[in-house]
Amino acid sequence: MTTTTCGPSSTAATGSAPAVTGSAPAVTGSAPVAPPGTRERTQRRVRDGLGTSADRPDGTPKVTGAFAFSSDLHDQRMLWGRTLRSPHAHARIVSIDTSAAAAMPGVVAVLLAEDVPGKATFGLEHTDQPVLARDVVRYEGEAVAIVAAEHPETALRAIRAIEVTYEPLPLLTDPAEAATTDPIHPDGNVFRTLPLRHGDVDATGDVVVEGTYEVGMQDQAFLGPESALALPSDDGGVELFISTQWLHVDRDQVAACLALPADQVHLTLGGVGGAFGAREDVSLQVHVCLLALATGRPVKMLYSRAESFLGHVHRHPARMRYRHHARRDGTLVKVEAEILLDGGAYASSSTAVLANAVCFAAGPYRVEAARIDGQVVRTNNPPCGAMRGFGVVQVCFAHEAQMDRLAAALDMDPVELRLHNALKPGDAIITGQRLTGTAPVREVIEAAMAHPLPPDPREDEPAIALPGGAGLTARREDVRRGTGIAVSIKNLMYSEGFDDYSTARVRLETSPDGEPFATVHSACAEVGQGFVTLAQQITRTALGIERVVLHAADTGVGSAGSTSASRQTWMSGGAVQLACDTVHHGLLERARGVLGVPDEPLVLEPGRVVDPATGAEVAIAQLLRAGPLEATEEHHHAPTSTLDADGQGDAHVSFAFAAHRATVDVDPDLGLVRVLQIATGQDVGRALNPRAVIGQIEGGIAQGVGLAVMEEILVEDGLVRNPSFTDYLIPTALDMPSVAATLIEQPEPGAPFGAKGVGEPPTISSTPAVVAAIRDATGKALTRVPVRAQDIAFGEAGAIPPTAGSTSAG
Amino acid sequence: MPIARPTSLDDAVAVLADDPAADVLAGGTDAMVEISFDHRRPRHVLALRRIDELRQVTTTSLGVRIGAMVTYGQIERDHATLLPGLAMASRTVGSPQIRNAGTIGGNLGTASPAGDALPWLLAMDAEVELASVRGTRRLPVAAFVTGPKRTARADDELIVAVHVPAMEGPQHTAKLGPRNAMVISVACTAVVLDTAARQVRIGMGAVGPTPLRAPDAEAAAAEAIDWDALRADGTAIAAFGQACAAAASPIDDHRSTAEYRRHAVGVLASRSLTRCLAA
Numbered sequence A: 001m002t003t004t005t006c007g008p009s010s011t012a013a014t015g016s017a018p019a020v021t022g023s024a025p026a027v028t029g030s031a032p033v034a035p036p037g038t039r040e041r042t043q044r045r046v047r048d049g050l051g052t053s054a055d056r057p058d059g060t061p062k063v064t065g066a067f068a069f070s071s072d073l074h075d076q077r078m079l080w081g082r083t084l085r086s087p088h089a090h091a092r093i094v095s096i097d098t099s100a101a102a103a104m105p106g107v108v109a110v111l112l113a114e115d116v117p118g119k120a121t122f123g124l125e126h127t128d129q130p131v132l133a134r135d136v137v138r139y140e141g142e143a144v145a146i147v148a149a150e151h152p153e154t155a156l157r158a159i160r161a162i163e164v165t166y167e168p169l170p171l172l173t174d175p176a177e178a179a180t181t182d183p184i185h186p187d188g189n190v191f192r193t194l195p196l197r198h199g200d201v202d203a204t205g206d207v208v209v210e211g212t213y214e215v216g217m218q219d220q221a222f223l224g225p226e227s228a229l230a231l232p233s234d235d236g237g238v239e240l241f242i243s244t245q246w247l248h249v250d251r252d253q254v255a256a257c258l259a260l261p262a263d264q265v266h267l268t269l270g271g272v273g274g275a276f277g278a279r280e281d282v283s284l285q286v287h288v289c290l291l292a293l294a295t296g297r298p299v300k301m302l303y304s305r306a307e308s309f310l311g312h313v314h315r316h317p318a319r320m321r322y323r324h325h326a327r328r329d330g331t332l333v334k335v336e337a338e339i340l341l342d343g344g345a346y347a348s349s350s351t352a353v354l355a356n357a358v359c360f361a362a363g364p365y366r367v368e369a370a371r372i373d374g375q376v377v378r379t380n381n382p383p384c385g386a387m388r389g390f391g392v393v394q395v396c397f398a399h400e401a402q403m404d405r406l407a408a409a410l411d412m413d414p415v416e417l418r419l420h421n422a423l424k425p426g427d428a429i430i431t432g433q434r435l436t437g438t439a440p441v442r443e444v445i446e447a448a449m450a451h452p453l454p455p456d457p458r459e460d461e462p463a464i465a466l467p468g469g470a471g472l473t474a475r476r477e478d479v480r481r482g483t484g485i486a487v488s489i490k491n492l493m494y495s496e497g498f499d500d501y502s503t504a505r506v507r508l509e510t511s512p513d514g515e516p517f518a519t520v521h522s523a524c525a526e527v528g529q530g531f532v533t534l535a536q537q538i539t540r541t542a543l544g545i546e547r548v549v550l551h552a553a554d555t556g557v558g559s560a561g562s563t564s565a566s567r568q569t570w571m572s573g574g575a576v577q578l579a580c581d582t583v584h585h586g587l588l589e590r591a592r593g594v595l596g597v598p599d600e601p602l603v604l605e606p607g608r609v610v611d612p613a614t615g616a617e618v619a620i621a622q623l624l625r626a627g628p629l630e631a632t633e634e635h636h637h638a639p640t641s642t643l644d645a646d647g648q649g650d651a652h653v654s655f656a657f658a659a660h661r662a663t664v665d666v667d668p669d670l671g672l673v674r675v676l677q678i679a680t681g682q683d684v685g686r687a688l689n690p691r692a693v694i695g696q697i698e699g700g701i702a703q704g705v706g707l708a709v710m711e712e713i714l715v716e717d718g719l720v721r722n723p724s725f726t727d728y729l730i731p732t733a734l735d736m737p738s739v740a741a742t743l744i745e746q747p748e749p750g751a752p753f754g755a756k757g758v759g760e761p762p763t764i765s766s767t768p769a770v771v772a773a774i775r776d777a778t779g780k781a782l783t784r785v786p787v788r789a790q791d792i793a794f795g796e797a798g799a800i801p802p803t804a805g806s807t808s809a810g
Numbered sequence B: 001m002p003i004a005r006p007t008s009l010d011d012a013v014a015v016l017a018d019d020p021a022a023d024v025l026a027g028g029t030d031a032m033v034e035i036s037f038d039h040r041r042p043r044h045v046l047a048l049r050r051i052d053e054l055r056q057v058t059t060t061s062l063g064v065r066i067g068a069m070v071t072y073g074q075i076e077r078d079h080a081t082l083l084p085g086l087a088m089a090s091r092t093v094g095s096p097q098i099r100n101a102g103t104i105g106g107n108l109g110t111a112s113p114a115g116d117a118l119p120w121l122l123a124m125d126a127e128v129e130l131a132s133v134r135g136t137r138r139l140p141v142a143a144f145v146t147g148p149k150r151t152a153r154a155d156d157e158l159i160v161a162v163h164v165p166a167m168e169g170p171q172h173t174a175k176l177g178p179r180n181a182m183v184i185s186v187a188c189t190a191v192v193l194d195t196a197a198r199q200v201r202i203g204m205g206a207v208g209p210t211p212l213r214a215p216d217a218e219a220a221a222a223e224a225i226d227w228d229a230l231r232a233d234g235t236a237i238a239a240f241g242q243a244c245a246a247a248a249s250p251i252d253d254h255r256s257t258a259e260y261r262r263h264a265v266g267v268l269a270s271r272s273l274t275r276c277l278a279a
């Protein structure tokens, strides 16, 4: 177990030395991880191998501004593409007149739905979204026409010159009405209904608590807007440089819509400025390729910020009704829940998001029985899909509020109640699936609670550190402090029987200066998570060399799957490891030949292969004189099954757990909040790069705090009211708490290196922890996130009395 | 597109006399946003950055003259003692980058209901100095700001400075938004106590079409304050907040609700007054 404390904020030091930024984090005891799977292993450590906080290869360029994001893509001959979008949330297209636009000097192409040569629709799970709307638009911002022009301003004028006559149609914006309203799409208004029945569904408890909860629409708010460059290729196909999360699934959708064979569509990853789920779906991919093929010229597209907000999916808003049953001693008897997710106009990954919401509706607790009814529906609201936490964020907010209600009803400490019911290895979750891997739920809770609380308020504290921050709205005596805890369970990898895999190619050779180096070729999308670092670390450790070069991520190698579901360390890290193993094996074969010891178990050390019996050795460089060694391997995870009619089945590969304890200062009169500290314990399996893990934890917490107190896409009558960073607020440095993190390292059986994915859990339980802390400070019920100032200032008092830990400052 | 970059005020007003439709560019933190959003398409720009005389803060026996091109950063760093309330308000504006570029003149030029320098200027009874080839004139801030993003500036006039009368007494500004920094005002108050004249004055931002005063609240508070001890009882302070809230005319929009804004401006008014009295 390793502990690190880090703090962007000076107001809440936790006693230990700040770590993370710049230098190596203060993580101790994390020995480099030996690669499993080979009998003969690297005995000595290679520099910057697994388990170290190796630097990111793209770190310096990103910090100095030299890194090329996809928005920097450029070609001398390129045109600029632009999209005409619907101003209506639901309307019939009566007519489209492109003549004025097409006649404008500098406009090279104006394309409509009828110009799409292949499949008219795309989609991740159901291809229900038109590439360009033909007769109906179903959400504000739906693409209607695309243009290519010599200059971006000309392209902008051209889309304005396109005359579209719309006839507004009745709006379906209330998800509760979707199932019973006339279909707004030929595929109907219900994406998925998922019932789950577990145990004795008629069981009742001594104590019953109920609540209704709501989660608003969060946006991924990445900083690098959608952008791409498409070039027609000589074979009639297209070359696309794109920032995305999954190159191959983009390629397949582009190929289908362009009516091209997949091998004529070649994708290369452009520099990605954040993703968080919003780049899983196709946005401009098909459009930009269509324009390139139609014009025979390279075409660049770059969304404006407002367009980006309309052009990608968001987190599903949720309405949830919960009832928890427990015995007097706190043992959970049954969890009942109705979960309604608003999927917006098109399916995206709605069906999988719902499965997660239903499977994890009870949280990381042992429950004898469960009756869960989930539904995700179509409306004329913006389409929703993947976002960090993927369906679990919504239910975690509800089940954790319920646990606090239950603790209050039982007059029990909320931490005690959670420990009492915490899942352990061997327990089953409500889908009936047993936890065959590690499940340190107790450990993550205890680790979060073990961190010292932030120091008590001081008189000489700068006023800017209080709720309201730079606005100087509060005095110390206006402020109350509160703490809250929340715990989460998240599945890792894709679920429900999907045969997920990743491919990697590793080539080992010598450079002209005689030094051996390896090239790793993977289509894994680096979206900031650090796969580029990890691929190098794995290869260094596995092959005993320091120089590892990364081939550009492209479709010239097999699929790596999506950078989502906390899966790339496990899946693509595993693929790199398998490929390294094969190369490693080849090296040892050659060494046996050179050393003349056909049966000896040899050992790979940094730079050489050694025969431990005799001490004889041979340099890797020498072994490579016979030519490079190369291997391409696919890594599949253990198979999963589908969920049956009762939502039962071994649908998930692995699970990760996290606990967050939040400490907040609240100005109850004005309803303003300053989150002081988040202390967390996180189940990481093994920390392969401790600094990278801490980076994920801090970033995830920022996003969780954002959902707790400010981040929401405001939609009124289907129209987005705040498509800008002026009005869609994300935390600033003054809103970010200090973070005290403990990594629980229990190697996960079956996981490459024992490492679990770490990207999503920090986002999930940080939100309910912050809201619990605000409840603690104010006594308000606060059943909706984000919590707005008026919810605190005017909100109903809640059934959740302050815990013993709460203090009233001043 | 021609860009005039005069180095003197005379040359600058001559440009505007020639072409009153020229767009004045100060720090550009509002103007560039409008251009990016295509809300404004300048044909001719008059850039003020090279006119040194607009960057000065000068004191006279009557008060302080703040040049139109003085930035929030300058006020915060160099003039916090001279202009305490404005320094507090300046600290609430945007990010350090915005405060290094954004100017007081630009805040007046934009005249947003949420302009953060305006409530304090209003509370101080400041006057805007305007210049053109026709001469100069001074207008009280209340007369200068005529509506949301509307001012009494004639097209050929330049905002040259804002004059703040000398005043003894404590000041406090508070600005509220749904984030702890870098946020557009949802409610804002600037309270100044003129201890010589025994007056309380408040400017309220983001709770009406223009920054507002609350004359009834001010008068009642001035009555209630023990000016020798600089004290007032809790009831009077609470009543001040209520009267200020009553004087506000906020709206519902995507940033907040009218109800919350009215409540918040009352709380801020009471707290600002309390802080002035405690100072």
Ligand SMILES: Cc1cc2nc3c(=O)[nH]c(=O)nc-3n(C[C@H](O)[C@H](O)[C@H](O)COP(=O)(O)OP(=O)(O)OC[C@H]3O[C@@H](n4cnc5c(N)ncnc54)[C@H](O)[C@@H]3O)c2cc1C
Pocket: B023, B024, B025, B026, B027, B028, B029, B030, B031, B032, B033, B048, B068, B069, B092, B093, B094, B095, B098, B101, B102, B103, B104, B105, B106, B107, B108, B109, B110, B114, B115, B116, B117, B157, B158, B159, B160, B182, B183, B184, B185
């Ligand atoms: C990210 C960001 C955050 C912001 N945060 C805040 C905030 O917290 N609070 C706040 O109040 N504002 C904020 N603003 C708005 C802006 O920074 C201020 O209004 C600033 O004072 C504008 O000054 P400027 O010098 O940049 O003006 P400019 O943008 O150059 O000009 C603004 C307007 O005034 C006119 N103008 C400027 N100077 C003169 C003059 N001397 N004579 C005649 N007309 C003139 C211009 O023609 C233009 O119409 C923010 C802006 C941004 C981009």
